[in-house]
Amino acid sequence: MTNRRQEGEGGRPRDPRVDDAIIQATRDVLATGGYARLTVDAVAARAGVGKAAIYRRYVTKQEMIFSATVGDARSESFPDAGSLSADLTLLCQRIARKLSATTSDVLHGLLADLYVDPALAARFTETFLGGERLIVVEVLQRAVEREELSRVPDPAVVHALVMGPIFAWLLVLTEDPTKVHDLAHTVAQATTALLTELGTKCDQAP
Amino acid sequence: MTNRRQEGEGGRPRDPRVDDAIIQATRDVLATGGYARLTVDAVAARAGVGKAAIYRRYVTKQEMIFSATVGDARSESFPDAGSLSADLTLLCQRIARKLSATTSDVLHGLLADLYVDPALAARFTETFLGGERLIVVEVLQRAVEREELSRVPDPAVVHALVMGPIFAWLLVLTEDPTKVHDLAHTVAQATTALLTELGTKCDQAP
Amino acid sequence: MTNRRQEGEGGRPRDPRVDDAIIQATRDVLATGGYARLTVDAVAARAGVGKAAIYRRYVTKQEMIFSATVGDARSESFPDAGSLSADLTLLCQRIARKLSATTSDVLHGLLADLYVDPALAARFTETFLGGERLIVVEVLQRAVEREELSRVPDPAVVHALVMGPIFAWLLVLTEDPTKVHDLAHTVAQATTALLTELGTKCDQAP
Amino acid sequence: MTNRRQEGEGGRPRDPRVDDAIIQATRDVLATGGYARLTVDAVAARAGVGKAAIYRRYVTKQEMIFSATVGDARSESFPDAGSLSADLTLLCQRIARKLSATTSDVLHGLLADLYVDPALAARFTETFLGGERLIVVEVLQRAVEREELSRVPDPAVVHALVMGPIFAWLLVLTEDPTKVHDLAHTVAQATTALLTELGTKCDQAP
DNA sequence: ACTTAAACGAGACGGTACGTCCCGTCTTTGC
DNA sequence: GCAAAGACGGGACGTACCGTCTCGTTTAAGT
Numbered sequence: 055m056t057n058r059r060q061e062g063e064g065g066r067p068r069d070p071r072v073d074d075a076i077i078q079a080t081r082d083v084l085a086t087g088g089y090a091r092l093t094v095d096a097v098a099a100r101a102g103v104g105k106a107a108i109y110r111r112y113v114t115k116q117e118m119i120f121s122a123t124v125g126d127a128r129s130e131s132f133p134d135a136g137s138l139s140a141d142l143t144l145l146c147q148r149i150a151r152k153l154s155a156t157t158s159d160v161l162h163g164l165l166a167d168l169y170v171d172p173a174l175a176a177r178f179t180e181t182f183l184g185g186e187r188l189i190v191v192e193v194l195q196r197a198v199e200r201e202e203l204s205r206v207p208d209p210a211v212v213h214a215l216v217m218g219p220i221f222a223w224l225l226v227l228t229e230d231p232t233k234v235h236d237l238a239h240t241v242a243q244a245t246t247a248l249l250t251e252l253g254t255k256c257d258q259a260p
Numbered sequence: 261m262t263n264r265r266q267e268g269e270g271g272r273p274r275d276p277r278v279d280d281a282i283i284q285a286t287r288d289v290l291a292t293g294g295y296a297r298l299t300v301d302a303v304a305a306r307a308g309v310g311k312a313a314i315y316r317r318y319v320t321k322q323e324m325i326f327s328a329t330v331g332d333a334r335s336e337s338f339p340d341a342g343s344l345s346a347d348l349t350l351l352c353q354r355i356a357r358k359l360s361a362t363t364s365d366v367l368h369g370l371l372a373d374l375y376v377d378p379a380l381a382a383r384f385t386e387t388f389l390g391g392e393r394l395i396v397v398e399v400l401q402r403a404v405e406r407e408e409l410s411r412v413p414d415p416a417v418v419h420a421l422v423m424g425p426i427f428a429w430l431l432v433l434t435e436d437p438t439k440v441h442d443l444a445h446t447v448a449q450a451t452t453a454l455l456t457e458l459g460t461k462c463d464q465a466p
Numbered sequence: 467m468t469n470r471r472q473e474g475e476g477g478r479p480r481d482p483r484v485d486d487a488i489i490q491a492t493r494d495v496l497a498t499g500g501y502a503r504l505t506v507d508a509v510a511a512r513a514g515v516g517k518a519a520i521y522r523r524y525v526t527k528q529e530m531i532f533s534a535t536v537g538d539a540r541s542e543s544f545p546d547a548g549s550l551s552a553d554l555t556l557l558c559q560r561i562a563r564k565l566s567a568t569t570s571d572v573l574h575g576l577l578a579d580l581y582v583d584p585a586l587a588a589r590f591t592e593t594f595l596g597g598e599r600l601i602v603v604e605v606l607q608r609a610v611e612r613e614e615l616s617r618v619p620d621p622a623v624v625h626a627l628v629m630g631p632i633f634a635w636l637l638v639l640t641e642d643p644t645k646v647h648d649l650a651h652t653v654a655q656a657t658t659a660l661l662t663e664l665g666t667k668c669d670q671a672p
Numbered sequence: 673m674t675n676r677r678q679e680g681e682g683g684r685p686r687d688p689r690v691d692d693a694i695i696q697a698t699r700d701v702l703a704t705g706g707y708a709r710l711t712v713d714a715v716a717a718r719a720g721v722g723k724a725a726i727y728r729r730y731v732t733k734q735e736m737i738f739s740a741t742v743g744d745a746r747s748e749s750f751p752d753a754g755s756l757s758a759d760l761t762l763l764c765q766r767i768a769r770k771l772s773a774t775t776s777d778v779l780h781g782l783l784a785d786l787y788v789d790p791a792l793a794a795r796f797t798e799t800f801l802g803g804e805r806l807i808v809v810e811v812l813q814r815a816v817e818r819e820e821l822s823r824v825p826d827p828a829v830v831h832a833l834v835m836g837p838i839f840a841w842l843l844v845l846t847e848d849p850t851k852v853h854d855l856a857h858t859v860a861q862a863t864t865a866l867l868t869e870l871g872t873k874c875d876q877a878p
Numbered sequence: 879a880c881t882t883a884a885a886c887g888a889g890a891c892g893g894t895a896c897g898t899c900c901c902g903t904c905t906t907t908g909c
Numbered sequence: 910g911c912a913a914a915g916a917c918g919g920g921a922c923g924t925a926c927c928g929t930c931t932c933g934t935t936t937a938a939g940t
Contacts, residue, residue, distance in 0.1 A: 271884025571787030
């Protein structure tokens with residue numbers, strides 16, 4: 055993905071081993087020295103690849119990092135856990151797992167760079183957040199069908215309520231990551247409580 | 261703050277106008293080009309100041325940005341709003357206001373750089389988060405005194421629950437900032453619901 | 467010339483139209499941007515040819531340029547003009563014509579590159595200078611036979627005396643090229659004067 | 673020279689040791705690997721200097737090489753040797769010495785690059801050739817005053833006649849450099865012969 | 879009033895990384 | 910097996926910042 059060029063047929067095709075080597079080297083370098091110390095030369099050297107091979111695939115260092123970290127976004131199917139509470143718990147666990155996979159500084163570095171590059175920002179929103187948002191919508195619709203809720207609340211608000219605390223725990227407060235599992239449970243409880251017991255007051259945008 | 265040097269007596273004293281000029285220029289440059297494009301030379305030029313004057317005050321570019329954006333953190337007193345729900349709402353509003361003051365990329369850039377510089381990270385935690393944490397603790401204690409809660413839950417969890425969604429709304433999801441006021445209300449509701457109606461299940465760490 | 471490969475018989479034969487296209491494209495690109503800006507990719511593109519087709523014919527970019535500019539060196543026969551003076555004048559004219567055919571920077575660029583590549587240097591000496599040297603020797607021998615000279619002077623010295631000023635005029639001093647015809651005449655006069663009137667003092671190497 | 677900037681007074685002044693280090697390193701690298709292999713990074717490394725320090729002084733790699741090789745052009749005074757023949761001999765020796773100081777490929781590389789950069793070309797003409805030209809003019813005027821010549825011939829032609837053969841001997845024919853002294857003598861003889869015995873036929877441009 | 883020590887604007891310094899360009903080689907598909 | 914197309918590893922280019930270091934000047938406090 056992102057690997058621009060699909061047009062021309064002629065010529066030597068891109069070597070998929072090079073693609074893999076770049077991605078893997080990026081992850082290695084990121085793990086070694088962190089976002090701030092990642093160098094395109096370092097990645098190229100580690101991958102045993104010329105810099106040109108990298109810039110042929112990614113317009114920018116950021117694009118490369120994006121692809122190597124949060125860019126794949128395999129949208130796994132989301133099973134029905136049986137109740138709103140169980141669904142939300144499952145979603146929280148998944149978000150926690152996803153955020154745990156990326157080091158704090160990498161995600162923040164990427165988020166900082168998004169501000170400069172709107173195109174990358176759009177792709178981030180679509181890739182990284184879009185999948186989650188779809189799941190949120192589906193979970194809420196199921197709850198309405200089960201008659202746990204009378205109507206579908208604003209998905210953006212629910213999304214913020216469930217991903218926010220986990221994001222903050224791991225990437226802002228940098229609290230103990232081993233406790234994130236319990237936190238996910240608590241977040242699901244709080245959201246469920248809000249949505250069911252207090253009614254549907256959170257549909258700010260009808 | 262951070263302005264090292266207290267020892268020597270002799271010599272020309274620091275010019276406070278220079279301090280202000282640096283802070284203001286930093287904010288201007290950040291507003292103009294964002295975190296990624298901020299250059300020490302640019303700040304110096306804009307402030308009409310030599311680079312030495314900057315590095316005399318801050319060890320690092322990041323320290324400067326920190327001071328110019330989130331570094332002042334005047335810990336305003338936090339009034340008692342009368343109930344847990346009202347206290348939490350007030351806290352959420354305050355967090356929302358604070359986060360709205362800083363552009364998305366600046367905060368993320370800073371957070372990314374914290375990873376590299378532990379000293380700055382410590383100061384960030386203390387300055388930016390410490391005040392909030394104290395308020396969280398106080399709010400919870402008041403609730404126990406009022407007998408709204410039977411015991412004080414883990415403040416870290418509550419902190420994540422209240423600041424997480426707002427942070428995510430503004431700085432990750434980049435949703436409409438005008439709606440953050442309503443969101444703050446919703447977050448307070450959800451947290452109150454969790455703490456009161458479902459008991460004290462969130463004391464993960466006794 | 468230089469077109470390595472004579473061995474194999476089997477397989478598709480080289481397309482002579484490709485040879486021509488490469489030579490012509492090289493000259494075009496040289497004329498357009500000069501020696502420093504000549505790129506193999508540019509030549510290939512202009513010739514409508516793959517880079518491989520070029521490197522199948524020439525080991526090096528320099529070989530290609532050499533072939534396209536000074537490499538053909540058709541050794542035209544050199545007629546007897548009747549006297550040493552007339553022979554030298556004719557030789558000077560021929561040298562002037564040859565040097566005028568190549569742009570200043572191309573020849574200098576080539577000469578610079580010769581330093582790095584001894585093989586090319588040898589071929590240059592042989593191709594570009596060897597022909598001239600043979601003519602010099604022949605002219606001097608004729609003069610001895612005509613008894614204009616008592617013995618044959620060092621051909622290297624005479625070669626330098628006749629080609630030097632013309633080379634300098636066109637490629638170092640970059641004086642008016644239209645005056646090179648007159649200069650050629652003057653050079654021939656000076657050399658004749660030296661050889662005849664002052665005797666044979668220039669046989670430095672007996 | 674060439675070191676642009678004379679305007680501003682404020683700020684740290686250029687360190688002359690850096691100037692020297694760059695010049696010397698350039699000569700070293702040139703001597704080691706030749707013109708084609710000279711790298712700005714290599715020069716910077718060898719000089720123990722940042723690349724910025726180089727580009728602060730020279731717009732271009734070529735400017736740097738120019739300054740380090742033929743750029744100084746200390747115009748030594750030219751003594752009167754007593755006769756046209758002796759003056760020309762002295763001039764030829766001086767030219768030979770100057771050309772011997774620079775390696776073949778460096779001068780050719782520079783000459784090739786002059787084609788691309790007219791500003792550098794102008795400076796080359798002025799610096800490297802201008803001094804010689806002035807001497808030529810002076811030598812001819814002296815000869816007229818001594819009544820060896822009836823009038824002053826075209827200096828450009830004489831210049832080509834004396835520097836051409838030496839240039840060709842060393843830098844095109846690459847003949848034995850130890851014989852250049854004898855050649856210089858021969859060249860002076862030939863030119864004297866032309867100018868005196870055959871009259872002033874070479875004033876092509878009156 | 880004079881000395882002294884530090885702060886000041888300016889900008890050069892050694893480094894390091896960027897993203898671009900080119901070389902000469904290798905690898906496809908199609909004739 | 911040659912051809913066009915173009916990807917490959919390598920390496921230099923010139924630019925931009927970083928954080929440090931002089932310059933020569935200015936400004937207070939301590940004598």
